[in-house]
Amino acid sequence: MKQLFRxxxxxxLATVLAAAQxxxxxxxxFNFIGQPLPDTVLQHAKETFVLxxxxxxxxxxxxxxxxxxxxxxSRLVGQDVDGNLIRPLLRAGIPQTAKLSPMPQFSDLSDQQxxxxxxxxxxxxxxxxxxxxxxxxxxxxxxxxxxxxxxxQKCASCHSGSGDLAGVGKKYxxxxxxxAFLKPRTLDRPRxxxxxxxxxxxxxxxxxxxxxxxxxxxxxxxxxxxxxxxTLK
Amino acid sequence: xxxxxxxxxxxxxTASVPLLTLDAHPAEPPATIINGVRFGVxxxxxxxxxxxxxxxxxxxxxxxxxxxxxxxxxxxxxxxxPMGSYATGWWVATRRDPGFPxxxxxxxxxxxxxxxxxxxxxxxxxEQAGLSIFLYNVxxxxxxxxxxxxxxxxAAKELGAAGFSSSTVLSEAQRLVPFVERHRMFxxxxxxxxxxxxxxxxxxxxxxxxxxxxxxxxxTLDIGHFTAGNNDAVDFIxxxxxxxxxxxxxxxxRNNGRNMPFGQGDTPIKEVLxxxxxxxxxxxxxxxxxxxxFRPSTEEVKRCLEYCKxxxx
Numbered sequence: 404m405k406q407l408f409r410x411x412x413x414x415x416l417a418t419v420l421a422a423a424q425x426x427x428x429x430x431x432x433f434n435f436i437g438q439p440l441p442d443t444v445l446q447h448a449k450e451t452f453v454l455x456x457x458x459x460x461x462x463x464x465x466x467x468x469x470x471x472x473x474x475x476x477s478r479l480v481g482q483d484v485d486g487n488l489i490r491p492l493l494r495a496g497i498p499q500t501a502k503l504s505p506m507p508q509f510s511d512l513s514d515q516q517x518x519x520x521x522x523x524x525x526x527x528x529x530x531x532x533x534x535x536x537x538x539x540x541x542x543x544x545x546x547x548x549x550x551x552x553x554x555x556q557k558c559a560s561c562h563s564g565s566g567d568l569a570g571v572g573k574k575y576x577x578x579x580x581x582x583a584f585l586k587p588r589t590l591d592r593p594r595x596x597x598x599x600x601x602x603x604x605x606x607x608x609x610x611x612x613x614x615x616x617x618x619x620x621x622x623x624x625x626x627x628x629x630x631x632x633x634t635l636k
Numbered sequence: 637x638x639x640x641x642x643x644x645x646x647x648x649x650t651a652s653v654p655l656l657t658l659d660a661h662p663a664e665p666p667a668t669i670i671n672g673v674r675f676g677v678x679x680x681x682x683x684x685x686x687x688x689x690x691x692x693x694x695x696x697x698x699x700x701x702x703x704x705x706x707x708x709x710x711x712x713x714x715x716x717x718p719m720g721s722y723a724t725g726w727w728v729a730t731r732r733d734p735g736f737p738x739x740x741x742x743x744x745x746x747x748x749x750x751x752x753x754x755x756x757x758x759x760x761x762x763e764q765a766g767l768s769i770f771l772y773n774v775x776x777x778x779x780x781x782x783x784x785x786x787x788x789x790x791a792a793k794e795l796g797a798a799g800f801s802s803s804t805v806l807s808e809a810q811r812l813v814p815f816v817e818r819h820r821m822f823x824x825x826x827x828x829x830x831x832x833x834x835x836x837x838x839x840x841x842x843x844x845x846x847x848x849x850x851x852x853x854x855x856t857l858d859i860g861h862f863t864a865g866n867n868d869a870v871d872f873i874x875x876x877x878x879x880x881x882x883x884x885x886x887x888x889x890r891n892n893g894r895n896m897p898f899g900q901g902d903t904p905i906k907e908v909l910x911x912x913x914x915x916x917x918x919x920x921x922x923x924x925x926x927x928x929x930f931r932p933s934t935e936e937v938k939r940c941l942e943y944c945k946x947x948x949x
Contacts, residue, residue, distance in 0.1 A: 432932040454930070503728075505829060507895070
């Protein structure tokens with residue numbers, strides 16, 4: 404009997420919690436915002452991007468609407484590091500423009516709110532660029548020599564063809580190899596509850612660097628590096 | 637708590653309903669009227685529509701207007717024609733795209749060859765739903781040919797529109813003078829808040845230049861953009877009410893500030909609506925929803941209208 408009461412109690416509590424958390428289609432546009440992301444920090448960043456009206460002009464996933472700047476391919480966004488270029492631009496807006504409607508200023512937002520916008524812009528851009536690079540209808544044939552030159556310049560400070568990447572060309576092939584280097588598993592690994600992992604500088608830096616690279620690879624770079632990695636048998 | 641009898645409650649309920657009437661009487665255009673002020677919607681407000689050219693676009697728009705209980709609209713050309721406004725040169729940046737000349741030529745060819753019945757069918761869909769198109773929103777620009785301008789005026793007539801609303805520029809307004817005179821149809825200039833380009837509509841002075849060109853030039857005053865450009869919407873309406881066809885009701889902050897939920901920005905929405913109500917200006921007030929929200933756009937349009945109802949109560 405005691406167990407039955409406990410079960411009823413648990414069920415009642417679950418029902419109350421479900422009701423409290425349920426969101427109606429009138430108050431939350433799942434069609435536009437999409438289902439919640441597993442990473443709550445990113446989910447908050449995405450919702451901030453919607454709430455302050457950025458998503459309407461620039462597109463939630465940076466597929467631009469209207470005459471707004473294409474953030475997926477903007478050079479400024481590609482060069483931005485933790486908001487060093489985006490923050491001041493958001494605070495001031497772009498009143499000097501040939502466009503019909505100037506980009507508004509967001510000087511009333513807090514640093515945290517601007518930070519969330521910056522986080523979403525970089526995340527959405529890297530996801531979008533990954534899609535573009537991996538879903539191209541006619542992928543380019545890469546040049547391994549040019550790929551090696553790119554690797555030596557951008558990757559060799561952390562990776563080595565005879566070290567951690569030895570045999571990678573044997574392990575993966577074609578599209579799988581491209582996917583593996585564009586988006587290493589560490590990028591999508593969920594956040595850990597372990598404080599030592601959360602603040603592990605090596606992982607944090609690696610994630611940031613790979614995201615920055617992913618945001619800026621051209622289709623040619625991606626094909627060339629893939630061709631070079633394929634030679635590492 | 638005050639107790640009401642069933643009869644008293646019914647009386648109270650019916651007394652509040654006429655604030656918003658969706659009157660589809662065939663002899664008169666349908667209207668959404670709140671305390672004497674006539675409301676409509678800029679179709680740009682509905683963000684969840686199928687893409688241009690999709691046969692479900694107009695039926696979805698009609699469904700959304702009925703859901704929001706708004707009887708008339710200013711319909712964007714991209715919601716009527718099978719191509720978005722960008723294909724007809726609205727955005728300067730798009731005009732620089734390598735693919736633009738072909739896209740523009742295709743759009744022109746479509747406009748010049750489509751039977752006028754195409755537009756008549758759109759008008760009938762609205763009429764059958766008890767709704768009406770008051771303005772055709774076409775953003776005239778230098779990429780239009782004269783033949784195309786003429787054809788666009790014919791299209792507006794077939795849609796049943798009284799005239800145009802247009803996000804255009806002063807140099808194009810000059811080109812439009814012979815067309816508005818010949819077709820005897822007005823073009824209402826819509827402003828943004830670009831204060832650095834003297835060709836744009838953004839200040840009282842820029843409007844005045846167009847108003848001086850022809851009596852067929854009118855104003856669609858976007859009170860949100862006007863406020864973001866640090867202009868005084870109440871003052872402008874007081875002085876130019878006889879040339880203002882409609883206003884776009886939106887809320888923005890001053891100094892090129894962002895779009896805000898109604899009542900939270902610097903735009904004097906309350907003062908403007910009360911000015912129109914108290915002076916019985918025949919200026920229509922069109923909701924334009926653009927700020928960020930988690931809600932679907934139709935729900936948000938309803939909230940915008942509800943805010944207007946409250947400030948006019």
